[in-house]
Amino acid sequence: MTIEAPPGDAVPTARVARLRVSNYRSLSDDVTVEFGDFTAFVGPNGSGKSNVLDVFRFLREALTFGLEPAISKRLGINRLRRVAPTKPRAIKIRIDLQAPDWDASYELQINAAKGASYRVENESLHAFLADGSQLSLVVDRGTVKAAPAGLAPLGSPTELVLPTLAGDPQIRPIVEALRSVRVHGIFPRELAQPQPVGVAPPLDDSGSNWCAVLRTLNDAALSDLQLGLERVTGDITGIRVDSAGGYYTAEFEHRIRNTTRWFSAGQESDGTLRLAGILTALLQSPAPPLLGIEEPELTINPGLLPLLYDYLRATSHKCQVAITTHSPDLLDLLDMDDVRVVERRDGATHVGLVAEHQRTIVKDSLLSAGSILRSGGFHTPGGEQNLLDLFDEDGPQ
Secondary structure, three states: OOOOOOOOOOOOOOEEEEEEEEOEOOEOOOEEEEOOOEEEEEOOOOOOHHHHHHHHHHHHHHHHHOHHHHHHHOOOHHHHEOOOOOOOOOEEEEEEEEEOOEEEEEEEEEEEEHHHEEEEEEEEEEEEEOOOOEEEEEEEOOEEEEOOOOOOOOOOOOOOOHHHHOOOOOOHHHHHHHHHOEEEOOOHHHHHOOEEOOOOOOOOOOOOOHHHHHOOOOHHHHHHHHHHHHHHHOOEEEEEEEEEOOEEEEEEEEEEOOEEEEEEHHHOOHHHHHHHHHHHHHHOOOOOOEEEEEOOOOOOOHHHHHHHHHHHHHHOOOOEEEEEEOOHHHHOOOOHHHEEEEEEEOOEEEEEOOOHHHHHHHHOOOOOHHHHHHOOOOOOOOOOOOHHHHEEOOEEO
């Protein structure tokens, strides 16, 4: 099974090369994550996997709707900033992007202010263009220290400056790349309910505008979606969107003996709906630069995870894909180079590659990745060991 972008579809050219973040929710100082075509975050409940992906969601909301709504949605700066026993710490976020025509690094630092408020301490953009020129934006405590030639933005201690420059043709692609990253936690309940007419793509985080996105899928994407659902249920032969009374409702066609019948989304199982929502996210057009899916295995039969992985991997050829997962069955399908281990130590989240000893165990087929996850989990170099690390190939250490 392959998923290819049909002619005319906009395939994103920008890629997330690296994320560096400090003190965002549970994330420790200087957490650095390298992103490839496919990246999977693995770790125990409460380790902070979702917080890594939420950095992208937060930045997208701050650049699109404003910093204040993005912080308020997360219950204020004091809930957003990592709790630490020492001096209060600033939230630092840096994203390195790469594109054929430019490379860019965007960075900001936010801290608490009096009265449960916040302040933007620093904001900067450094971009290197294909023609050899450079763009720089530097804002220090609300004062613009440097700006691209011909632009004179006003600084602010409580808002970001970069969105005000999005009209510039050289800066627009960078801003749009940051605004276009999507992170989805698909909820079947959202897909089962009638959804208001008038909402527009792209697919939102929970899938509450799923029907509107379904209506925009081209023939090739819709065929891929129907094929996936048929392989899951054995009898779904079609999917469509109906509208009545100002609401959209998704309907599924089932083959029953020698006839077919249409059923509303509310009559389908959670597993069928969630898979339909995830596949829609993967097939939507235009594809985002990076697409995050939180715990794609939830409510889905383990036997169907190879099918889901086929879609995830195929989508990673046209845009970057990042997932969080607890599934040993899904982990068995992954390349260890794509896995990032998320650990919580001393109350703070750390992210790193799989420890070399555990990579060797999987490489030499001594144990599967899923077996390691079931037997205590993965750790980073220098991280907390589990029972398997007390043994080597010759027996107990």
